[in-house]
Amino acid sequence: MALAVGMRVLTRALHRPWARGLRVAPGRTGPAAGGGDGVRCFGSPRVLVEPDPAAGVAVVKMRNPPVNSFSLEFLTELLISLEKLENDKTFRGIILTSDHPGIFSAGLDLTEMCGRKPEHYMEYWKAVQEMWLRFYLSNLVVIAAINGVSPAGGCLLSLTCDYRVLANNPKYTIGLNETRLGIVAPFWFKDMMVNTVGYRTAERALQLGLLFPPAEALRVGVVDQVVPEDQVQSTARSVMAQWLAIPVCRPGVQNQGLGRAVLSPEALGEAPSCLIQPLAAPDDPWPLDASRQSAFPPRGLPACLCLQAPLFLSLVRTLVGFGVHPKSKRISS
Numbered sequence: 001m002a003l004a005v006g007m008r009v010l011t012r013a014l015h016r017p018w019a020r021g022l023r024v025a026p027g028r029t030g031p032a033a034g035g036g037d038g039v040r041c042f043g044s045p046r047v048l049v050e051p052d053p054a055a056g057v058a059v060v061k062m063r064n065p066p067v068n069s070f071s072l073e074f075l076t077e078l079l080i081s082l083e084k085l086e087n088d089k090t091f092r093g094i095i096l097t098s099d100h101p102g103i104f105s106a107g108l109d110l111t112e113m114c115g116r117k118p119e120h121y122m123e124y125w126k127a128v129q130e131m132w133l134r135f136y137l138s139n140l141v142v143i144a145a146i147n148g149v150s151p152a153g154g155c156l157l158s159l160t161c162d163y164r165v166l167a168n169n170p171k172y173t174i175g176l177n178e179t180r181l182g183i184v185a186p187f188w189f190k191d192m193m194v195n196t197v198g199y200r201t202a203e204r205a206l207q208l209g210l211l212f213p214p215a216e217a218l219r220v221g222v223v224d225q226v227v228p229e230d231q232v233q234s235t236a237r238s239v240m241a242q243w244l245a246i247p248v249c250r251p252g253v254q255n256q257g258l259g260r261a262v263l264s265p266e267a268l269g270e271a272p273s274c275l276i277q278p279l280a281a282p283d284d285p286w287p288l289d290a291s292r293q294s295a296f297p298p299r300g301l302p303a304c305l306c307l308q309a310p311l312f313l314s315l316v317r318t319l320v321g322f323g324v325h326p327k328s329k330r331i332s333s
């Protein structure tokens with residue numbers, strides 16, 4: 001299904017450039033997550049924050065209908081909310097969830113990735129990287145309460161979290177399905193998966209673009225807990241309490257070196273400029289040999305990405321995931 005929808009979105013974006021405007025969700029106020037008096041929700045059109053100051057926790061709800069895809073506007077708002085919470089010493093942890101049960105996030109907004117100018121790709125890609133880095137390196141404990149389907153970038157976002165609770169609904173699949181869209185997951189997506197589920201499981205999952213239903217997701221370790229749908233939020237809160245009982249939980253982990261396992265100079269900001277590298281750069285450390293050329297375009301590569309072949313190829317070369325050439329087993333760590 002993800003494949004069909006992905007293709008449909010990409011094709012439509014090419015033909016309906018005018019339809020890419022902002023989707024503004026209505027604002028909302030309400031009681032604090034903890035039910036305390038006088039504490040109001042805040043946030044932005046696409047991100048709702050329900051603070052529970054007494055517990056030191058805020059529930060951050062993604063609300064970018066219809067599928068919480070990562071549009072540039074949404075990423076910007078999400079990062080602003082995170083920064084606000086990080087700068088407010090009241091909070092030590094956040095629970096990341098969807099305001100629209102059924103869909104945690106459809107991942108990157110496919111309409112941001114075709115039919116645009118190179119500057120837009122750079123801006124967009126930078127925002128995607130920043131989202132990843134900021135969540136991954138946050139000094140807040142982040143628990144994902146995954147209350148819906150979570151492919152590709154949606155899965156990546158959850159992988160930045162300290163713990164993942166998934167609702168037990170067979171429709172709520174999770175994984176890095178990029179290859180099914182004819183896209184190669186960037187190396188840092190891949191590294192996050194390797195760190196979470198181990199090399200062999202990640203290798204197979206990325207090559208086949210597997211989306212795991214809850215039981216499988218738990219078995220391979222892409223999520224930490226699967227609970228009945230109506231217990232996702234309460235479980236996330238219990239887990240958070242466990243984490244917050246440790247005085248230096250998240251910074252402590254980073255001090256031990258675990259939190260920076262996949263960081264590299266490329267991840268820290270060079271990728272956008274790599275996006276517009278000439279296709280056959282003379283200093284290419286990994287020249288496009290015949291075997292790899294034959295891998296392009298990958299079967300099922302969306303037409304719009306083919307049209308942007310130079311950009312796409314240099315991106316693929318730079319943001320290495322598993323298996324541009326499936327037998328290469330090239331690991332960029």
Ligand SMILES: CC/C=C\C/C=C\CCCC/C=C/C(=O)SCCNC(=O)CCNC(=O)[C@H](O)C(C)(C)COP(=O)(O)OP(=O)(O)OC[C@H]1O[C@@H](n2cnc3c(N)ncnc32)[C@H](O)[C@@H]1OP(=O)(O)O
Nearest residue numbers: 001002005009066069106107108109110113121152153183
């Ligand atoms: C700058 C970089 C330049 C080039 C990039 C090249 C490579 C970089 C690779 C980076 C790695 C990529 C990571 C990603 O995250 S790619 C996105 C992958 N996502 C998916 O595969 C999910 C696709 N969607 C679905 O499977 C379903 O929509 C979903 C989430 C299961 C929900 O199903 P359902 O409730 O039935 O809803 P619909 O399918 O009817 O969808 C409703 C509506 O939303 C549109 N839509 C769905 N997904 C996306 C999306 N990712 N981006 C944008 N829009 C999306 C869908 O088309 C419908 O639109 P409509 O107008 O018909 O209402």
